Amino acid sequence: MAIKIIPLSSLETDLKKTLNECAQSGQTVVVEMPDQSLLAIQPLDPQEDDTLMDELLASNPKFQALVKKSKARLRKPFAAGARGLTNG
Numbered sequence: 001m002a003i004k005i006i007p008l009s010s011l012e013t014d015l016k017k018t019l020n021e022c023a024q025s026g027q028t029v030v031v032e033m034p035d036q037s038l039l040a041i042q043p044l045d046p047q048e049d050d051t052l053m054d055e056l057l058a059s060n061p062k063f064q065a066l067v068k069k070s071k072a073r074l075r076k077p078f079a080a081g082a083r084g085l086t087n088g
Contacts, residue, residue, distance in 0.1 A: 028043075
């Protein structure tokens with residue numbers, strides 16, 4: 001698939017339109033920054049990118065701190081039949 005190259009000013013002019021076109025067409029958009037560096041915007045297929053989300057969460061320090069805090073809390077076991085829960 002072809003790659004679309006646009007200047008930053010085009011992205012700034014209509015960000016929503018550019019992102020929607022990228023998502024719908026599956027085409028990678030490369031943004032040329034004022035300092036001549038390049039930035040790629042590429043759509044991700046949610047069905048294929050579950051591992052990407054797992055990796056991003058696993059490497060995010062804020063998320064890891066939240067998990068650690070959650071694990072440190074005492075937990076009460078669920079009681080059978082509590083709050084309308086039944087066996088079966």
